Amino acid sequence: MKPIQDKNTQVKYLKERLEIFLEVLEAIDEETAGIEDIDRLIKMIDDIEEKIEQFKQRS
Template identity: 85%
Template sequence: MKAIYDKNKQVQYLKERLEIFLEVLEAIDEETADLEDIDRLIQMIDDIEEKLEQFKHRYEEE
């Protein structure tokens, strides 16, 4: 994936990733959710956090 430096595109990327996270979260049935489902959610949040830190670092370099 190509690095994103435009702030508007960074925000849009994060919004899209959060929307996907919310869709996955909504689709999980709390009655049948297992550890794998929870691990997948945690990984998604970790990925979003990592990308946020990358964007923050690029912003600080400017």
């Protein structure tokens, strides 16, 4: 996959990832959420943070 260099494309990518995160977060039932669910959310945030750092380095 070709690295995303364009700032607008980077922002669009991050917005899409955050939308997915919010959808997953909203779908989790706080009454039955387990460690796996929380770990999945943390992994998603870590992936987004990693991508932000990659984008910073390409600037």
